Amino acid sequence: MRPAKSSVVHFLSRVGVSVVGFFGTLYLTRTLGAEQYGTYIVVLSLVYWLSIPSNAISGGITKRLSESDQKGSYLGAGLLLTGGAIAVVTVGLALFHEQIVRYTGVSELTLIVFVAVVHLAVPAVTGGLSGQFKVSYAGLLVFVEHALRVGLQVVLLTLGWGLAGALFGYGAASVLVVVLGFALYDVVPRMPTRAEIRNIVDYVRYSWLGSIKAQVAGSAVDVILLKFFVGTSLIAIYQVSWNLAGILVMVAGSIQAAIFPEVSQLAERGEFDQVREMLEDGLVFSGLFAFPGLLGAALIGERVLRIYGGEFDTGVGILLILIVARVISSFGSQFVGVINGVDRPDVAFRINLVLIVSNIGLNALLIPLIGWFGAAIGTAVAAATTLVLGYYYLTDLVGRVQLPYGEFGRQLVASGVMAVTVFAVRSVVPPYSHYATAALVFVGAAVYSAVVLLLSTRVRDKMRVVIPVGL
Structure with a gap:
């Protein structure tokens, strides 16, 4: 009950921040335009590093x-x-x-x-x-x-x-x-x-190192390097895509914050079976929004980006890569969070160091070659490296972690049903109507939620615990 309650409280606070941030970004992009909003992001990225x-x-x-x-x-x-x-x-x-x-x-x-x-x-x-x-x-x-x-x-x-x-x-x-x-x-x-x-x-x-990792794992390093090679309008589109991708991994961050003290306590008592079970639950809920979000972005990502301004719809390819990057990073962060929870900050330090070096190195190498796609690909590859290292070290520390392939499969099936529904509805709604785009998002979310709850007993059981606590 404690991790569920903490996850809900943390998640709701992040939802509040994200809702405010969404409307704030929307107002800034539509008022300033991509060029000036990109300059704004460059200044903030510099401040974040400082x-x-x-x-x-x-x-x-x-x-x-x-x-x-x-x-x-x-x-x-x-x-x-x-x-x-x-x-x-x-x-x-x-x-x-x-x-x-x-x-x-x-x-x-x-x-x-x-x-x-x-x-x-x-x-x-x-x-x-x-x-x-x-x-x-x-x-x-x-x-x-x-x-x-x-x-x-x-x-x-x-x-x-x-x-x-x-x-x-x-x-x-x-x-x-x-x-x-x-x-x-x-x-x-x-x-x-x-x-x-x-x-x-x-x-x-x-x-x-944790402070540096927070900036490298975010978009700050991408923006700082992109400024040398691309215009500020592309930086604006890149940042908006990064923010949208981040909405899909809010649950993972909330779960990680909530289970850390629990994992620490279980590890102190040597109860690693429960540590692995808790991590598996975390992975299930980390994928809950990630998989439908990726398919949804492939179908209507261009329309969603267009809400921010006419020039933003060119970033749909970047959006898809960044969603993949942030989803991979969210799973890797679960592993690293548990490693910290079992009191092995030295191992987490090594993993974070690899993330920092690989992300900065890949960005520096790929951005001059292929522009802003290089920043997104470099971030995704660095996240994948962290994921692999985290799983390897965690298995050595707490035993083999069983990945919830069955639950992932059910989430993918539900995402497929959602994608078919959205694809069918998309063909009969106005392509440039922001209200129609919002309606497509809600239709997709409703269909996915209904199907995944129908297919997954595990998710239904957890929802029975989490929803009353949230209320």
Whole structure:
């Protein structure tokens, strides 16, 4: 019951973020156009990379606050280290301002600095909340930040601020979240000792790779490299395709977050049979949306992309490759999550290192050769490498994991029925109607859900547990 409840709560919060993000992206793309939206994405990708030290420090703040009685001092240490990271980033942006302006295409460096500084401050605030065991507040802040961001951007773009309004709205929302986060603190920051600063630094030394992996596993590395070889309009289409592909793997991320503490507890007692059973359930539900999503994108992906603007429908090929990449990555992440859960971070470290090196290397090799398709293919191949390595190491640690081929087969059959239905309906609805596209999505979802529930006893049984908990 606990993993089911945690999965539902986590999933619903991510659904909220995704819904807000969908409408925000839709408004930005249709207001700014592909060219300016692509520039916006380039700036954010640069900011995400600059925030790696801050994200790593955030993990150290959470860890030390949660295990120590000297919470005020450790909070002060974390904030000081975050301030140092912000200072270094600010100086770096000032020193390389000409290169930054030329690369991003944004002439106002102060705007980039503003977005970067406040974005780096947010992880320290959420990390402090998590360290005070206010994880629910930290999660709520993520949703609040997205909602504030979209609201401010809509207002500023309506007033005619354009790209500057989109960036300023992003930064202003982060400022408000930082203020709200501090207001929720029970702990008052204090001046730390050198030993307390060193303790956080010692933790960060071993956790920084996870922060880099988060950017490499996302689209940030693709965007940074794509900017050297393709126009910003193609980057905009690539990012929208990445976001759409991400909707299909939300369940996998929620399951991974929920089962980690359970796996950790079971592994401590040596109950690896239950670990394998829990992982198998996770894999079943990871594929639940992935398979129909891939077939659905092949049938109506062009129509869905067209909602964002007329030029976006050229990205359907990229969308299909990125769906494959993110589905593979979601399964691989399940394996790596269980490896961490059985207390083998050294093994997870090696797998993540392979992912980072292979993804960056393949992107650097393939993008100059075949353009944006090289970025998508490189990401997919790197994800597949992680999947294979994760399964290999996990089998060595907990025993052979039985993959749920039967359940996957039933999901594929249900996806096939859905695809036939959508194909038949698609031929009789207007091709350029966004309402018709939305109707096709709902018809496909309804048919697939009905068929998969009819075919799969396992899914029906789990739904009987999960739905009442969610309600």
